[in-house]
Amino acid sequence: MTRWTRLHPTAPPERLAAVRILSGAYAVGYLAVRSPAILAVRDRDPAAFSGVGVLATLDRPVPDAAVVALLAVTLVAGVAFTVGAAFRVSGPAFAGCFLLVATYRSSWGQLLHFENLPALHLLVLGLAASADAWSLDARRRGRPAPSGHDHAAPLRLLCLMVVLAYVIAGLAKLRYGGLDWITGDALRHHLAYSATRLELLGEAPPPWAATAVANAWALPPLAAASVLVELGAPVALLGGRARDLWVGSAWLLHAGIAALMFVVFPYPLLLVAFAPFFELERLVPLLRSRRMRLGAAAP
Amino acid sequence: MDRLRTHRWAIATVMVAAAMVTPVVLDRDSFPLSTYPMYARARPAEVTLPAAVAVDGEGDVHRLSLELVGGNDDPLIVAAELRDAIAGGRADRTCAAVASRVEAAGDTVDGHRPVAIEVVTERYDTVDRVLDEADPVARRVHARCPIGDGR
DSSP: OGGGOOSOSSOOHHHHHHHHHHHHHHHHHHHHHHHHHHHGGGGSOGGGOOOOGGGTTOOSOOOHHHHHHHHHHHHHHHHHHHHTSSHHHHHHHHHHHHHHHHHHHHTTSOOOGGGHHHHHHHHHHHHTTTTSSSSHHHHHHOSOOOTTOOSHHHHHHHHHHHHHHHHHHHHHIIIIIOTHHHHSSHHHHHHHHHHHHHHHTTOOOOTTHHHHHHOGGGHHHHHHHHHHHHHTGGGGGGOHHHHHHHHHHHHHHHHHHHHHHOOOOHHHHTTGGGGGGSOGGGHHHHHHHHHHHHHHHOO | OHHHHHHHHHHHHHHHHHHHHHHHHHTOOOSSSOOOOTTTSOOOSEEEEEEEEEEETTSOEEEOOHHHHHSSSOHHHHHHHHHHHHHTTOHHHHHHHHHHHHHHHOSOBTTBOEEEEEEEEEEEEHHHHHHHOOOOSEEEEEEEEEOGGGO
């Protein structure tokens, strides 16, 4: 089953735990920052509600108190998820609650595609043995993780999800925009559209947008590079330098989008989306030895 | 036991991959399984955009902040709300909501005393707008609600 990737033939529990901590902390922070926007749906016209995804059968908004309660429970479960407390409950609970909160907000007319990958990642992390190390559960247990838990397969699945998401995004550009998306003015018009929309909504447009729109010749190569990065995502499954190169390229793509359009995909921009591709547990001894060196060098 | 667990994850991996590809096959975007269509379609330079603006006694238009327009700091959400309200025939209700936020925020917008809020769609050549601050080529008022002195 691991023939499709060279990543993580095996993995210690700490590797999966590191991804749990990063993704959990990201999701809790994201929800905390976005809570005003999430709670603002209580003031929306109920006619604007149309359930999507797991809430597709919901034909009217839930009571305001339920939205507040769900957000509160999600935040509490998220903290427990991140620190690995009662993970058999908090893992699936946080994954499910995050999915519900994000789906409910998306049911008000605007799908926020940057929430897809964290929601999917949390489902895998919440159902896997992600708290066998670096968790309150492990500390309480006081002995090694139970044998037989697979910590590599969930990591490979998380990586596959990232790769598929990017490939699908690349295919979408060719499917809906055609080759013209690369060779034509599509990117230029998207940049101009985003800047104008921001301006009409009382916000300052991205400072580099005008420069990019004025230099139309530079945009087809950028469009081609964007599609290449998205469709080239499977090379990350090779590991090693191919993975590093792709992750760096994908990050640059998001940084460029943020700079030119003020459209921020925080999960990849903060590198959390790419965490499953790496042997993160190796960072800990490295950081420890560096800290000891710094401590020894201090007067 | 190990073998069973390995197979469980193998099955899960195949199912997740199939689930993620399904929206592409069906060409149906949803959450969290998506076709990731954002910015994928070719877009003409000339587009119609929704907005909510304040109008002063001279008839001059003043842009409102995201918070005043949508009670929210996310432009994607606020723009979608306006678009859906206009398309759904609810522009008057949105106008009233914006008006109440503007009134609650104070007397003036950009130093001008507004007399009305308008929910509009404006058609722009966006390239000309970004490069030369071009005026809209068309403008349509979907709802107007008086506030302050205009009441």
